[in-house]
Amino acid sequence: MTLKHQLILDNLTAGYRDKTILKNINIDISPGQITSIIGANACGKSTLLRTMSRLLTPYKGQVLLDGKSIHNAPTRQLAQTLGLLPQSPIAPEGITVGDLVSRGRHPHHGLMSRWSKTDDEAVAKALETTKTTELLDREVDELSGGQRQRVWIAMALAQETDILLLDEPTTFLDVAHQIEVLDLLVELNQSRGTTIVLVLHDLNLASRYSDQLIAMQQGQIFASGTPELVVTEDIIHTVFGLHSHIISDPISGAPMVLPIGRHKRVTSP
């Protein structure tokens, strides 16, 4: 896939019924890269992702995919390019992993079309990539949190979209599983060139695993760019209201935030 899809947010203002949450958002998502949206609670991270994935229609402005507004595009066609893993997807009671992942093929089927070999192959590949092949016949209800999240990612992969949006894919996971999921996303990005946008809570993981960061504050983009540009003491202070000390992550070399609280300090300020 040489042609990368362009996702551009053009002067977005969006929110829910009586409350405007996003104000005048302008940004180009870098194709073929991993972008994380970071920010304090209730700053509009998830709203931004929901608007980007056309779950929420903006009041003003538009989301352009290759120059065309996604809110007017045929939704099935769009779903072949743009995939989303919501924050809390629901697994139907008793569904097996194989069945759930197969449902990712939905946008590739019309009213009459039959299940084909291509579909099976896409499902097999998704299972392989997420290392969930062994779980194929298990019921989703009986999996551990980490396994379940991998299975949901497999479903999104079976959709075979060039752009994948994930809303806090690591919440509720312990640290080992968080790393596992993020490693998986990196592999996906490298092997398939998938453009990945995710909302992440953990600043240091976001900094380590992303090519680009979008730092949001009160519904606006406060800073965006590479982790080196965004993760600075000033920006972290403005966005999170937190004093910190930035060092270079000894593992990855990315900037790493050491929060400074009121207690537990070796030297007094």
Add this chain to the structure above:
Amino acid sequence: MKNNVNATLSRIKYGRKQRSSRWNCLIVILCLLVMAAFSITLSLGQSFTSPTEVLKVLLGENVPGASFVVGHLRLPRAVISLLVGMSFGMAGVAFQIMLRNPLASPDIIGVSSGTTAAAVFAIIVLNMDGASVAFFSIVMGLLVAISIYALSYRNGAAGTRLILIGIGVSAMIESGIVYLLSQAPAWDRQEALRWLSGSVNSAQLHQALPLLISLLLFGGLLLSRTRDIEALRMGDDTAQSLGVRVGVTRIIVITSSVGLIAVGASITGPIAFVAFLSGPIAMRLIQNNGSLIIPSGLIGACLVMMGDYIGQFLLTSRYPVGVVTGALGAPYLIYLIIRVNRKGGSL
């Protein structure tokens, strides 16, 4: 590596084949059950009519003794029960899936009583009959559905609130039905029972036509959307990101379910709990081996035919079918309310 992929592929294929063959198998069993219930209704009542005699009557021959009993009494009952049961079963499960809650069936949240009230009003006050009654109750059913939806709408999410409001609306409408019935010039106990709990006692063969049309039209519409409706079970967000037009699918589910319920209820009344019970029973049987809509329709048909048979012949005195299905459904309703209270249920 290549071998691994092939092994995975065949496991995926095997799983899919197994699911669909289980589904087919269960459908065949359910069809046999429906046929069995149908034949029992035709041949076994106060008197026994042999299968050969039943067949002769069905083929239009005049069999002394059997022709009246089978052709005039039992056949209309069986046919209307079958069609109404299918309508209610399909409509019920579509609502339950759409709102992801087994309590959200049209007979719990007031849609069924709304259509029934409209039918009673049209027949008793406006002196309408036939197609105009059905049309009137479809319109009213849609109005009730839309107003319940609107009353419970707050930032989209409409779960428990919708059900509670629906139960309230349902109670209000039912008191309206009782009032209308008490105003009726000729108070007839059978007639009243039909509108309050549903009955096929006054079934006539010509009523099958509107039911058949509604099943083909609205049922067909639901079936054409099976895959989208199934995707709704994973949540609206996931469904939409899989390319389902959630809004459109909802409108289709509401319209066709209300259509199915309204046409059925305008003939037999709201046979209690058939819409409510069919979906969960189908869910237990089918599990995740395929779509629930057709199985739920077949189970609805079984419930109405068996319920009617039990009400007619197996109890101390004769009861309309709605009393029997109501007695079956009530304990399940209590069980569900307890369970939903504890952990929040889904279908």
